[in-house]
Amino acid sequence: MPSDRPTPRRLSRKATGGDRVFEIGARAVGATVLVITGGIGAFLAWQSVPTLSRYGWGFFTESAWQPEADVLGIGAVLVGTVSIAGVAMFFAFPLALLTALYISEYAPAGVRPTLVSLVDLMAAVPSIIYGMWGYFLVMPHAAAFSLWLHQHLGWIPLFSVEADPNAAVWDQTRYIGSAFCAGIAVAMMVLPMSCAVMRQVFSQTPPGEKEAALALGATRWGMIRSVVLPFGRGGIIGGTMLGLGRALGETIAVLLIISPDFVVKPRILEVGTNSVSALIAGRFGDASAAQLSALLTAGFVLFLITLVVNTLAAVIVSRSRSGAGTDA
Amino acid sequence: MSTPTSTTQERVKVATHLPHRALDAPPPVPRPGLGRPTAEEQFTTVGAWVSAFALAWVITQRLLPLGGVAWLLVVWFVLGLLMSAVTTSLTGRRVDVIDRVVSGIVTSGAVVVGAALVSAVVFVVFRGWEPLMHLNFFVDDMSGVGPRDPFDRGGIGHAILGSAIQLGIAVAVTLPLGIGTAVFMTEVGGRFGVVVRTIVEAMTALPSIVAGLFVYTVLIVAFGFPRSGFAAAMALSVMMLPIIARAADVVLRVVPGGLREASLALGASRWRTVWHVVLPTARPGLATALILGVARGVGETSPVLLTSGVATFYVTNPTDGVMNSLPLYIFKGARSPEAMDIERAFAAATVLLVLVLVLFVIARLVARPARARPPRRTPRAKPVPSQES
Numbered sequence: 001m002p003s004d005r006p007t008p009r010r011l012s013r014k015a016t017g018g019d020r021v022f023e024i025g026a027r028a029v030g031a032t033v034l035v036i037t038g039g040i041g042a043f044l045a046w047q048s049v050p051t052l053s054r055y056g057w058g059f060f061t062e063s064a065w066q067p068e069a070d071v072l073g074i075g076a077v078l079v080g081t082v083s084i085a086g087v088a089m090f091f092a093f094p095l096a097l098l099t100a101l102y103i104s105e106y107a108p109a110g111v112r113p114t115l116v117s118l119v120d121l122m123a124a125v126p127s128i129i130y131g132m133w134g135y136f137l138v139m140p141h142a143a144a145f146s147l148w149l150h151q152h153l154g155w156i157p158l159f160s161v162e163a164d165p166n167a168a169v170w171d172q173t174r175y176i177g178s179a180f181c182a183g184i185a186v187a188m189m190v191l192p193m194s195c196a197v198m199r200q201v202f203s204q205t206p207p208g209e210k211e212a213a214l215a216l217g218a219t220r221w222g223m224i225r226s227v228v229l230p231f232g233r234g235g236i237i238g239g240t241m242l243g244l245g246r247a248l249g250e251t252i253a254v255l256l257i258i259s260p261d262f263v264v265k266p267r268i269l270e271v272g273t274n275s276v277s278a279l280i281a282g283r284f285g286d287a288s289a290a291q292l293s294a295l296l297t298a299g300f301v302l303f304l305i306t307l308v309v310n311t312l313a314a315v316i317v318s319r320s321r322s323g324a325g326t327d328a
Numbered sequence: 329m330s331t332p333t334s335t336t337q338e339r340v341k342v343a344t345h346l347p348h349r350a351l352d353a354p355p356p357v358p359r360p361g362l363g364r365p366t367a368e369e370q371f372t373t374v375g376a377w378v379s380a381f382a383l384a385w386v387i388t389q390r391l392l393p394l395g396g397v398a399w400l401l402v403v404w405f406v407l408g409l410l411m412s413a414v415t416t417s418l419t420g421r422r423v424d425v426i427d428r429v430v431s432g433i434v435t436s437g438a439v440v441v442g443a444a445l446v447s448a449v450v451f452v453v454f455r456g457w458e459p460l461m462h463l464n465f466f467v468d469d470m471s472g473v474g475p476r477d478p479f480d481r482g483g484i485g486h487a488i489l490g491s492a493i494q495l496g497i498a499v500a501v502t503l504p505l506g507i508g509t510a511v512f513m514t515e516v517g518g519r520f521g522v523v524v525r526t527i528v529e530a531m532t533a534l535p536s537i538v539a540g541l542f543v544y545t546v547l548i549v550a551f552g553f554p555r556s557g558f559a560a561a562m563a564l565s566v567m568m569l570p571i572i573a574r575a576a577d578v579v580l581r582v583v584p585g586g587l588r589e590a591s592l593a594l595g596a597s598r599w600r601t602v603w604h605v606v607l608p609t610a611r612p613g614l615a616t617a618l619i620l621g622v623a624r625g626v627g628e629t630s631p632v633l634l635t636s637g638v639a640t641f642y643v644t645n646p647t648d649g650v651m652n653s654l655p656l657y658i659f660k661g662a663r664s665p666e667a668m669d670i671e672r673a674f675a676a677a678t679v680l681l682v683l684v685l686v687l688f689v690i691a692r693l694v695a696r697p698a699r700a701r702p703p704r705r706t707p708r709a710k711p712v713p714s715q716e717s
């Protein structure tokens with residue numbers, strides 16, 4: 001029985017013809033990149049299996065790296081990595097926060113774009129240049145400062161050095177190449193990165209609320225404390241963690257500055273420390289297959305740590321940005 | 329509805345009265361800025377810091393045994409805060425004092441960062457000045473040049489060429505793949521697209537040394553490939569690919585959806601829409617992503633250190649043996665015990681710095697048109713239809 005009502009046209013979301021080719025092509029490119037990038041992670045994980053099954057949990061606690069004695073472990077380098085990153089964040093966090101506040105709240109509006117570009121440029125400067133800056137310019141001064149810290153705060157285990165603080169001629173070689181010196185150079189590297197994130201979040205503060213605070217009689221600091229900082233809290237935390245992720249993975253500046261050493265020590269001012277990335281850069285050349293696997297495991301551990309830190313940072317930053325949509 | 333009265337009423341309703349300024353009226357005087365400090369405030373701010381400097385000089389250089397610039401600066405900072413607190417408390421209340429002190433701290437922090445940046449740049453340029461004065465430094469290679477030879481022999485031409493070749497290969501690999509992935513993630517998407525985006529974002533966390541170690545293990549150890557410019561380019565690609573893909577993804581996502589829909593509604597295929605509408609709209613942003621990726625890649629030392637090896641002569645074939653590059657040359661020079669080598673390394677660092685600066689300025693200039701117009705997002709929800717329709 002023929003119905004007089006027209007039957008609805010069948011709609012299909014399925015691509016046909018050229019569109020189908022495009023979709024398949026794009027999918028193929030995506031799959032290729034997925035295989036390449038994901039392949040690295042999978043490869044690192046796969047290479048870690050023999051090392052981890054050979055050394056077990058001792059790989060994380062053993063501090064020595066003596067392939068000839070079949071004793072391998074990343075305990076010392078993990079501690080060194082964390083202490084270098086800790087020193088870097090100790091310097092980078094307050095300076096990044098202050099600079100971001102200055103650019104977004106204090107600087108005259110005319111020079112603001114220039115300052116923003118300068119911070120971006122600072123982030124683009126290669127790490128080898130900060131490494132040379134840290135090694136040739138800063139390290140002698142950092143060593144002198146280390147001596148002063150040792151003399152006056154040496155009773156704190158963090159600042160103690162195995163040397164005589166009050167020697168007539170101070171032994172500079174005990175104070176250079178330390179986690180402290182490397183941390184300063186790494187701080188220069190991560191500072192612009194955290195600063196850029198913080199500034200971006202600060203600049204998204206709803207202007208209405210800022211003006212409301214000022215209209216109620218708040219001083220500029222009052223306005224910052226009650227509006228800008230609470231609003232930008234996610235950006236502060238996220239930017240710091242992004243910087244931390246970068247600081248943990250930094251290689252070349254650290255390699256240039258430190259004197260490699262495989263001892264777990266909390267004494268950040270003393271000569272000799274190491275980081276995972278510097279260990280890889282220093283030991284890959286003469287590594288046998290087994291040691292290469294151990295180095296890859298160390299790299300995998302480093303990758304996992306930075307991945308966790310970066311992912312947390314990204315989540316925190318994006319959550320803080322989602323609040324930016326609630327301006328009235 | 330179309331009676332003349334209602335039209336006039338509507339017209340009255342929508343008419344806007346623009347204020348007219350008399351042509352011969354004097355130009356409007358800019359209002360004094362409400363937030364601008366008065367002369368007295370400026371005097372207390374500046375005067376406090378000037379007097380603090382004088383006091384700090386007396387204290388550190390004359391009274392106490394604290395000679396040296398470091399102590400002067402530290403004491404100046406502390407005294408400056410103290411002085412501004414005291415001068416402000418003469419006229420203001422507690423909140424004003426805190427405000428002034430915090431503003432001093434914030435400004436000092438920014439000045440410290442600026443000083444550190446300037447010191448790094450000036451120091452590198454200053455130490456590397458002498459070799460740069462010889463033109464052969466830019467075109468010659470270091471073959472047969474000893475560490476104590478004068479600066480009019482030898483140069484870093486081979487390192488510059490090596491960097492250019494390696495980056496060229498890396499860009500040729502990463503640009504199509506990175507932008508293709510970004511197109512896939514934004515234009516096709518789906519569940520698989522989410523997986524790809526997650527993995528790509530995760531891989532941006534890969535430390536560059538691990539990328540280098542990966543290529544070293546796979547290409548050089550497992551496949552028996554020689555250490556070469558090609559291997560270095562692969563290491564750089566592995567590192568740059570997630571960066572470029574992610575940056576391009578961000579740029580493509582802010583292309584207005586209306587443009588895509590308009591193109592599709594006119595009957596264009598999806599490929600033509602991407603090629604003629606989406607990519608041209610995002611071109612400045614894509615160029616910026618590429619240039620920033622290159623600026624990052626040109627200074628990356630650790631992947632190159634593992635994969636390329638050091639040559640002292642011109643190498644043009646990237647698959648044939650060791651090849652030097654700019655960051656590697658700097659690194660080797662900086663670790664050398666010879667003073668002349670270190671000086672050459674500083675000169676090469678200056679070249680690298682200028683290169684990064686130029687790339688950065690180009691990126692800024694390219695990105696400017698996109699910056700001039702406000703970034704438009706595709707609306708998340710449809711706006712509520714207005715009532716009068």
